Amino acid sequence: MKPNQNGLRSYTIIYLIFLYAPIILLPIFAFNDGTIIAFPLKGFTTKWFEQMAESDQLLTAVKNSLIVASASAISATILAIFAARASTRYEFRGKGGLMALIMLPLVLPEIIIAMAILVILLQMGLNLGLHTIILGHTLMCTPFAIAILTAAFQSLDKSLEEAAYDLGEDAFSTFRLIILPLVLPGIISSLLISFTISMDEFILAAFLGGTETTLPVYIYSQLRFPKAIPVIMAVATLLVAVSICLLIVAEYFRRRGIAKTGGKDTGGFL
Amino acid sequence: MTSAKPMIELKDVQKWYGDYHALRGINAEIRAGEFFSLLGPSGCGKTTLLRTIAGFEDITSGVVMIDGKSMEDVPANQRPTNMVFQSYAIFPHLSVEQNVGFGLRRDPRTAVEKQKAVDEALEMVGLKGYGKRAAHALSGGQRQRVALARALILKPKVLLLDEPLSALDKKMREHMQVELIKLQRQVGITFILVTHDQEEALVMSDRIAVMFEGEIAQLDDPESLYRRPKTRKVADFIGVMNFLPATVLSEAGGKVDVDVHGFGRATIDAAQVSNSHDGATAVGFRPETLTLLYEGQVAADREAPGTVEEVVYYGDMTYYDVKLDGVAAPVRISMRNVFGREVLERGARTRVAWAPGALVLFR
Ligand SMILES: Nc1ncnc2c1ncn2[C@@H]1O[C@H](COP(=O)(O)OP(=O)(O)O)[C@@H](O)[C@H]1O
Ligand SMILES: [Mg+2]
Numbered sequence: 076m077k078p079n080q081n082g083l084r085s086y087t088i089i090y091l092i093f094l095y096a097p098i099i100l101l102p103i104f105a106f107n108d109g110t111i112i113a114f115p116l117k118g119f120t121t122k123w124f125e126q127m128a129e130s131d132q133l134l135t136a137v138k139n140s141l142i143v144a145s146a147s148a149i150s151a152t153i154l155a156i157f158a159a160r161a162s163t164r165y166e167f168r169g170k171g172g173l174m175a176l177i178m179l180p181l182v183l184p185e186i187i188i189a190m191a192i193l194v195i196l197l198q199m200g201l202n203l204g205l206h207t208i209i210l211g212h213t214l215m216c217t218p219f220a221i222a223i224l225t226a227a228f229q230s231l232d233k234s235l236e237e238a239a240y241d242l243g244e245d246a247f248s249t250f251r252l253i254i255l256p257l258v259l260p261g262i263i264s265s266l267l268i269s270f271t272i273s274m275d276e277f278i279l280a281a282f283l284g285g286t287e288t289t290l291p292v293y294i295y296s297q298l299r300f301p302k303a304i305p306v307i308m309a310v311a312t313l314l315v316a317v318s319i320c321l322l323i324v325a326e327y328f329r330r331r332g333i334a335k336t337g338g339k340d341t342g343g344f345l
Numbered sequence: 346m347t348s349a350k351p352m353i354e355l356k357d358v359q360k361w362y363g364d365y366h367a368l369r370g371i372n373a374e375i376r377a378g379e380f381f382s383l384l385g386p387s388g389c390g391k392t393t394l395l396r397t398i399a400g401f402e403d404i405t406s407g408v409v410m411i412d413g414k415s416m417e418d419v420p421a422n423q424r425p426t427n428m429v430f431q432s433y434a435i436f437p438h439l440s441v442e443q444n445v446g447f448g449l450r451r452d453p454r455t456a457v458e459k460q461k462a463v464d465e466a467l468e469m470v471g472l473k474g475y476g477k478r479a480a481h482a483l484s485g486g487q488r489q490r491v492a493l494a495r496a497l498i499l500k501p502k503v504l505l506l507d508e509p510l511s512a513l514d515k516k517m518r519e520h521m522q523v524e525l526i527k528l529q530r531q532v533g534i535t536f537i538l539v540t541h542d543q544e545e546a547l548v549m550s551d552r553i554a555v556m557f558e559g560e561i562a563q564l565d566d567p568e569s570l571y572r573r574p575k576t577r578k579v580a581d582f583i584g585v586m587n588f589l590p591a592t593v594l595s596e597a598g599g600k601v602d603v604d605v606h607g608f609g610r611a612t613i614d615a616a617q618v619s620n621s622h623d624g625a626t627a628v629g630f631r632p633e634t635l636t637l638l639y640e641g642q643v644a645a646d647r648e649a650p651g652t653v654e655e656v657v658y659y660g661d662m663t664y665y666d667v668k669l670d671g672v673a674a675p676v677r678i679s680m681r682n683v684f685g686r687e688v689l690e691r692g693a694r695t696r697v698a699w700a701p702g703a704l705v706l707f708r
Contacts (some may be wrong), residue, residue, distance in 0.1 A: 237401060238434035240422050242448035242499065256438045 098315060105308040112304060123309040133310065136293035140274055143205055143289055147212035148269035152262060154213070155220030162221075163228040181218040188214065189282040196283070203285025211279035216269035223268065223329065227261025260328040267325035271318050290314070351410075352377040352503060352535045353398060358407035360393055360559075367393045368404070369559040375503075375537065376552075377412075380529050382538045384546040385556035386582070391539040392431075394556070395505050398537065400424045412502055427496035428505040431512075433488045435480045435495075442467070442476035444491050448499045466494040469528070486517050493528070503535045510545065522548050543583045547571065555579050571631070576621040577707050580629050587635075587676040588627040589669075593708065601706060603628065607669035607676075608649050611701040618706045626708040632679040634703035637665060637695050639686070644698035653693045663688050667697060 105124070109117035127133060161167075162174055180188060192211055196203065231254065239249040277291040284292060294310060297303040353375040360368035367390050375381045383391040396402045398409060400421030409416045411425060427448070436444050446463040454462070467473055470490040475483075480491060489509055496504055509525075510518045526549055529536045540546050546553045547567045554564045563575045574580035577588070594602040599615040605628050613628070638644060654675045655666035663682055666675040678697065682688065689695060 232432055232434060234430040234432050234434040235436060237421075238428070238430055238436070238495075239447070241399060241401075241426075241428045242495070243422050243451055245422060253436060 101308055101315060102312045104305065105312040107305070110302055110305055112308070123305040126306050127309045130306070132288075133293060133306075136288045136290045139205060139287055140290040143208050143212060143280070144270045144273040146209045147216050147273040148266045150209070150213045151216035151220045151269045152224075152265045154217050155224045155265060156258075156262065158217075158221050159224035159228045163225060163231075164233070177221060178218045180215055181222075185215070185278045189279045192279075193282050203283055203287075205284070205287050207283040207285070208280050208287070208289065211283045212273040212276060215276065215279060216272050219272060220265040220269050223265045224258065224261050226329075227258040227264075231257055260331045264325040264329040267321045267328070271321045271325075275314065275318065350377045351375065352379075352412055353537075354408070354410040355394075355398075356408040356410075358394070358397060358409060359405045360390075360397065360402060361405045367559050368397070368407075371407070371559075371561060373554055373561060373564055375535060377502075377535055378533050379551040380526065380536045380538070380549060382540055382546040382550040382553045383556060384540055384543060384553050384582075387541055389556045390559040391541075391556055392507055395428075395507055395537065395539050398503070399426050399428050399505050425502040426505055427499055427501040427503075429489070429492045429496050429507065429509050431507040431509070433492040433509075433512075435483070435488050435491055437481040439480055440476065441472065441478045441480055441483070441491055444480050445476075445494045445498055447495060462498055466498040469497070469531070470494045471524070485512055486521065489513070489521065497528075497532060497534070501534060503537060506536065506538045508539055508541070510540070511542070518545075525549060547583070555582060557582075573617060573619070573705060574629070575619050576623050577627075577629070578623065580705070580707075585632050585677055586629045587632065588629050588707075589672060589676070591626050591628045591706065593626060593706075603706060605704070607651075607672035608647070608699060611647075611704060613701060613704055613706045617702075617704060618708070621707055624707065626706070628704040628706050630699070630703050630705065632664065632677045634700065635676065635678040636698040637667070637678060637680055637689065638698050642698075644696070646698065646700040646702075648696050648698045650694070650696050653689050653691055653695055656689065656691055658688060665689065667695060669697065 103116070104112050106119055106121065107116050108120035108122075158174075158177060162170060189211065192207075192214075196207055201207065235253055235257070236249050239253045240246070244252060275291055276289075277295065280289040281292050281295070288296065290310070294307050297307055351374040353373075355371045355373045355375075358368050358371040359366075371394060383394060385391050393402060397404055398411070398416075400416065400419065416424060436447065439447070442460075442463050445466050446459055449459045449462065452459060463476065464473075467476055470493050472487065472490050472494065475487070480488070483491065489512075492509075506525075510521050513521060522545060525536070525538075538546070538549060547570075550567055552564065552566050553570055554561045555570065556562065557578060563570060563579045565573075570579070571583055574583060574586070577586075580586040589605050589607055591603045591605045594604055594610070596602070601613045601615065601618055602610065603613060603626075604610055608628075611628075636644075638648060649669050651667040651669040653665055654668050657664040657666075661682060663680050665678045665680065667678055668675045676697075
């Protein structure tokens with residue numbers, strides 16, 4: 076396949092530029108001393124970050140996002156622990172179909188989920204707010220959490236549990252002393268990935284938030300004001316930095332978990 | 346060391362997995378302090394039976410008694426048994442001593458006393474000084490020792506071992522066989538070993554239950570099992586056994602007169618007769634009960650002429666496949682390679698010495 080190689084290489088390079096150039100532009104303009112997002116650059120400044128720190132609306136949005144992301148990550152992970160444990164340890168009728176249904180939100184268009192939930196919530200007469208965003212985000216994060224935790228539970232040798240039981244422990248203490256420590260890296264990884272997904276989710280947050288705004292919704296609302304754009308660039312720069320850190324930490328824990336239980340890496344999200 | 350008192354009694358134990366009949370009426374008594382083996386081909390139900398004794402499998406019917414008590418409502422974590430798992434099941438997130446001391450968590454002794462017990466257990470299995478190591482960094486042989494120490498520290502009445510040596514290489518396996526025998530004598534606990542390796546069972550056990558398809562085919566001490574297998578299937582599974590077609594001529598006073606094809610007439614003691622009904626009447630004999638006769642040698646008892654068909658040289662031993670005159674299938678003969686005795690060539694004419702006392706009659 077020699078003749079093709081140059082073509083493939085150029086394709087890969089163009090693809091990567093297309094993917095990452097916009098993200099690299101974010102910090103460049105976040106530190107650029109000018110309100111217009113265009114070259115040539117005007118000079119270095121940190122004033123956009125200072126403005127960012129002084130905006131009450133922005134800080135509220137950040138606070139809301141943190142609340143939503145933490146709550147969604149925790150609830151999605153707890154639900155996923157049960158689901159992953161059940162699907163890896165027990166055989167029951169309709170397991171395949173049930174797991175497929177639980178994993179479906181991964182591929183379902185988000186806007187459809189958002190609309191469907193909104194209609195139902197309104198029908199039930201519930202007020203919209205952070206709690207409804209949390210509900211939506213939990214639904215969305217759970218499949219990801221299950222995917223991570225299923226891998227963690229699967230790499231767990233069943234005879235480890237039996238050995239603990241054989242040595243006098245009961246089902247609960249076996250879970251606490253053996254299973255939990257061994258899947259802990261998976262749990263942390265699931266929490267972090269769910270948190271990241273929820274943090275930058277827009278559609279559900281916009282539909283289900285009522286008067287509350289999360290960070291992505293706030294950013295979108297600010298795009299109408301050209302003067303606000305450099306500040307948004309600063310926010311986005313921070314967001315990218317935090318997301319990358321979280322994903323790296325998550326991957327670290329996932330790999331450590333696999334190494335700990337002596338399993339083989341079967342690929343993950345990174 | 347072994348006494349007649351039964352430590353484990355199995356009475357008509359039946360186990361169904363859905364519509365698969367895994368244990369088909371197991372009856373056995375395992376004596377206190379004996380080294381007992383469950384031997385059989387893969388899939389015959391050995392692990393299922395071991396797990397039944399441990400309490401990991403609910404049996405469909407039957408009775409399991411340990412030390413005189415029915416185990417019907419006793420869960421695995423309260424039975425006086427401990428298990429060495431096939432995968433060893435070493436807790437990977439704990440150190441060696443945390444693994445070994447795991448079962449002492451609910452023990453009322455002080456931390457110092459427990460530490461002492463852990464150190465003693467480690468010393469017993471030859472892992473003195475390994476306590477602080479991470480368990481997942483150990484070699485296969487070391488893991489197995491940790492698993493042994495972890496199970497024995499609780500001083501169970503019965504230690505259950507599921508193919509504990511199958512993951513080790515040949516040298517290590519033979520070494521551990523001897524270690525396990527010594528350990529068992531030292532602690533005096535009843536050991537039940539599951540294995541598919543007949544040699545391992547013969548080497549290690551006081552008594553062996555040979556299992557096929559969910560049933561015990563024969564329960565005996567190694568020598569009886571080897572010398573007087575009750576069925577052809579057992580005979581085939583334990584070592585090599587030659588079979589020659591035979592015809593019963595007469596039977597009287599605890600003796601059976603037979604005509605063995607290739608050998609001629611022989612009288613067989615009733616103790617050497619198996620009424621197994623699993624095939625045509627035949628006599629069986631082990632390769633080492635035959636001797637090739639060299640120039641000038643005469644048989645102590647009887648002899649038969651034949652031709653060497655195949656020679657397999659093992660260094661210390663040579664196996665010969667010899668076609669006896671008048672018999673279609675060759676018989677296998679094993680000869681120790683004594684200094685100064687030549688190894689025969691294929692096609693050589695020879696004479697085979699045999700003795701009626703070594704024959705087992707299957708009919
Ligand atoms: N949990 C189970 N469900 C269904 N069948 C099983 C189960 N465990 C074992 N079996 C079947 O029971 C038979 C005996 O298994 P096992 O006791 O593991 O055999 P062995 O240890 O002698 O190789 C095998 O045919 C196996 O497929
Ligand atoms: Mg087995």
